Amino acid sequence: MSRIRVLVADDEPLMLAGIQAVLGSAPDLEIVAVAGDGAAAVAAAERVTVDVALLDVRMPLLGGLDAMAALRAARPGAAIVLLTSFGDEANVLRALRQGASGYVLKTCTPEELLRAVRAAHAGDAYLSPPVARQVIGLIGPSGAAGAQRRRAAGDRLAALSPREADVLRLVAEGLSNAGIGARLRMSEPSVKTYVSRVLTKLDCANRVQAALLYRESADQ
CATH class of the missing domain: 1.10.10.10 (Winged helix-like DNA-binding domain superfamily/Winged helix DNA-binding domain)
Structure with missing residues (x-):
């Protein structure tokens, strides 16, 4: 069985290392590229095939929301999961309306992160429970x-x-x-x-x- 090819972008080195450790422990996932900002993430997506892109919302040069649009143009088949430490309601709705498959808080468990990536690849969606409650309240x-x-x-x-x-x-x-x-x-x-x-x-x-x-x- 082919593994899910994941691109990870986060400007915090410690967080990036932690995400790599979590995803790298899963036998069905393969990290094909890492980036420290949104522009580098888009450039990486143009070089390698990506099934799921895990993007931090707030990054230098190009934030996750803007990077999402550019990345989807480069890799139309890639699913996007956004990762954030902020309960930013406007960003949640903007991301979902623009086609994000998931929105996960950085306080999530390793199991939740893996679940979000797998759900996105399967064509499903995953929202961290606090985010889901926000969305329901905002619609x-x-x-x-x-x-x-x-x-x-x-x-x-x-x-x-x-x-x-x-x-x-x-x-x-x-x-x-x-x-x-x-x-x-x-x-x-x-x-x-x-x-x-x-x-x-x-x-x-x-x-x-x-x-x-x-x-x-x-x-x-």
């Missing part, structure tokens, strides 16, 4: 802007078939393909096909974006 803004966002999201969801809408609802609840299959009495391959259709119809990069769109369409 569905009040006032005219919130109403406009909900209408726009609802218009996009109208393109889905009833079955696709059911699958999206469960994606938004955080269920895996196996969990969705069990709930809807579908095989995992069928669920995977439906999820792919949903992402294509909604023009979403990953499950996180689709889940955010679903939540934005709801009147919260």
Whole structure:
């Protein structure tokens, strides 16, 4: 079985060494590049094949959010997981809406970090629990802007078939393909096909974006 190729970027040498130690201990992961800033991370992605990029949000020259956009242009198939020590709500939403597959706090456990990388590679999403709570609280803004966002999201969801809408609802609840299959009495391959259709119809990069769109369409 081929290993998951991971690029790691963090401007703190001690943190970078710790991340390398954690990822290097996993037999299914391979660190293909390391970088101390966002610009170096993008340059590395242009040289080597990357499955998952783990980027610190705050780095010199090019921060993780800006590096994410450039890296996705260089490696469209790469999943992005952002790592931060800041509970920056604006950055969380910006990252997820731009297609990040995960957002993990630097206080996470080694097991949580590995889980986030593996989930991103599998096409799923992972948010540290405190981040997930922030996102749920931020979706569905009040006032005219919130109403406009909900209408726009609802218009996009109208393109889905009833079955696709059911699958999206469960994606938004955080269920895996196996969990969705069990709930809807579908095989995992069928669920995977439906999820792919949903992402294509909604023009979403990953499950996180689709889940955010679903939540934005709801009147919260």
